[in-house]
Amino acid sequence: MKIAVIGTGYVGLVSGTCFSEFGHTVTCVDKDAGKIERLHQGIMPIYEPGLDVMVERNTEAGRLFFTTDLKEAMEGAEAVFIAVGTPSRRGDGHADLQYVFAAVEELADYISDYTVIVTKSTVPVGTGAEIIKRLEGKLDEHLYSVASNPEFLREGAAIEDFMRPDRVVVGIDSDRAKAVMSELYRPLFLNETPVVFTNRETSELIKYAANAFLATKISFINEMADMCEKVGADVQQVSKGIGLDNRIGGKFLHAGPGFGGSCFPKDTRAIVHSADDYEVPMKIIRSVIEVNEERKLAMADKVIKACGGSVEGKRIAVLGLTFKPNTDDMRESPSLDIIPALQKAGAEIHAFDPKGMEEAKHMLEDVSFHDEPYSTMEDADATVIITEWNQFRALDFGRMKDLMKSPVLVDLRNIYGKADMTSNGFDYTGIGR
Template sequence: MRIAMIGTGYVGLVSGACFSEFGVHVCCVDKDAEKIERLKRGEIPIYEPGLDDLVARNVAAGRLSFTLDLKEAMQGVDAVFIAVGTPTRRGDGHADLSYVYAAAEEIAANLDHYTVVVTKSTVPVGTGREVESIIRRVRPDAEFDVASNPEFLREGSAIGDFMRPDRVVIGAGSERAAEVMRRLYRPLYLIETPIVLTSLETAELTKYAANTFLAAKITFINEIADLCEKVGANVHDVARGIGLDGRIGKKFLHPGPGYGGSCFPKDTLALVRTAQQVGSPLRIIETVVDINDKRKKAMAERIVAACGGSVEGRTVAVLGVTFKPNTDDMRDSPSLDIIPALQKAGAHVRAFDPAGMHEAARLLPGVEWSENAYGTLQDADCVAILTEWNEFRALDLKRVKASMKRPVMVDLRNIYNPEDMVRAGFSYSSIGRPAPAGGGAV
């Protein structure tokens, strides 16, 4: 089989490379000439573990290629995927579909045989029908069908998610389109992956429903964590106690500074706007969005409180600035709220992140960037852990304490044991766990 993938961002590049690993011939298209040249040289523009090897292997095998020319990419394809960005539209919170619709027009201009046009981008309900209308208007003679195939890839583990998914959702407009998609995903049938065949509208809504439910789950456990602090309970024990219930499940029950990234913030907001537009408001998700926005801002207050109520003239060391580990993605990361708030309160912020500093330096002016975790801690009055990168999980606490001016740690990811930290001589605070004896502010 042959497919074209429009867009070499996170979704397009990972999906294209993984399809090629299945034995499909994939041509990835982008308008960014510099990005295409880099990809041809084997340079991967995003951080995703294992992606560089996957791309190199399939380029060498002749199954994966990159081009600026959509007409070239669509020669003889069975399907063309739209995997362009759908950022939040300024002003109203709706998803910006301009890139999707522009891709539909370009596809229409280059259709010369029956092709399934697949929306891989996260798009609101009704987008597939509009893509179909655009193509019909531009090329009323074209032979094609539109399908929806939402992605469920987690940054940092996207290749595994693609190769061994919980399910594949396909919204097909016809049986002919459904058969093309079945053939494309045949390798997953062999490992008995559930294939959920639906209408276009159902597939589009399924993607949003999945992400907003997970965002709600994160927000729920964060609020429970706040309650635990008030009543002396331990949120991790609560999470385990409810997570072992098969109706609830244990995933996404880890408290922290709020969700971020490329999906949850924009998808929750987009679904809220869609629901409002059709007169069926989602009050739960509206509240989730509001709580999450406020939570990020409140995390800076926790750090200030741990420093005795003021960070004026003090150095705060920050470990991790990306929204999660194993990615360089800074989109809607809690650090983008926390660090500016600390700076506004008078703190000097020194930070380190294993992958995200290049992008973060552009977004967080005034931050001093270090080459490693221990360099970040030198003469710091406080250290705040914002992202749970593995290399932060087993720091040499004696070295940490010796490096710092004052041994104060605010662990917003709960990666250390409170009692261990107090025994090591730290003033330690975390999320949703009882404060250990001697663990108050210094």
């Protein structure tokens, strides 16, 4: 099949590339000419393990194309995926759908044969219906269907998630649209991947409900970590003990500095504000958001406490800036709250991240960035691990002690154990232990 993908951000580029890997002919379109030119040169706009190799393989095979010309991308396309950004709208937290609607109104000019218009972007309930409303009078209703096909991609594991997903969710309103979407995902049918066909509203809500539930698990275990610290329990053992219950599961039960990224913060806010429109209170999700915001600032207090109650004039080494490992995504990362709070308390910050520093330089002020982890620790009064990159899991403790002014390690991801660190001469602070 031939398909078009509007938007070459995280979702659009990964989805388009993976569809081409399925054997479909895919044209990805973006208004950013510089981004398209870099893609032609094999330069990825995001860091995602394995994506560059897959893009190269499919462009060379003549299945994957990039352009700024929407008309060119739409020629012969049986489906067009809208994968533009839906950031939180300034002022009220609703999902900003201006880019979605702009794409819809523009692509309508280039549809002459039956086409399925698919929202791949995360959009609130009712967006599909609103798209149809906006197309009334512009496009014959027999020429198109509107479908919802939310993505469930984890940054750092997105290709695996697309090629071997837990499930595929498709919201459709006609058998003809179902046939097109079934053909697109036919390789996954062969692998017996569960494909859930439902109406658009249900599909749209599934995405928000999934992210809100996962965010709830994170905030829940972070509150349990606070309890563990007060009573002398170990949150990692608590997580294991409850996670072995298959009704609960162990995923997303890892205590830390709070969730960030492009999805959980934005989507929890969006579902709460959408619920307001329908007079549904969403008390649990509101609490999840509140707990997470408080959590990030509490981590700065934890560092200050580990430094004897003050970081005034002290040098703090920070390892990890992105919201999670294996990505360069800095959006709503806990580091963006923790570092400014430490600076406000008088700390001098020296930081390293394997992939996120270029983005971080635009988002953090007065931070000294380093090319490797150990140089951040020279004369440091404390080292703080914010992101659990693999290269931070086997640090040279002897070298650290030689470099640091004080052997203080604040491990906000529980990479290390207190007993091991104490035996190596460190004053160690973890989470919930």
